Amino acid sequence: MLAIPGTLVHALLGHIDWALAGLFAAASIPLASLGARTALRTSTERLERRYGAFLVATALALLFLDR
Numbered sequence: 247m248l249a250i251p252g253t254l255v256h257a258l259l260g261h262i263d264w265a266l267a268g269l270f271a272a273a274s275i276p277l278a279s280l281g282a283r284t285a286l287r288t289s290t291e292r293l294e295r296r297y298g299a300f301l302v303a304t305a306l307a308l309l310f311l312d313r
Contacts, residue, residue: 256262
């Protein structure tokens with residue numbers, strides 16, 4: 247519920263790139279289906295390890311590539 251007023255304020259201030267938001271919205275539907283099928287076919291341990299590796303890689307990228 248708190249995302250709605252925040253989104254409205256940013257929209258009114260012109261901070262939202264609606265073309266990019268539409269692209270993300272359009273891509274999220276087929277990719278969510280693909281992600282769900284992948285999650286059902288993959289073991290929990292493997293999913294946890296891959297997600298952890300993704301988080302570590304993201305943290306390292308934010309630490310070292312954003313300079």
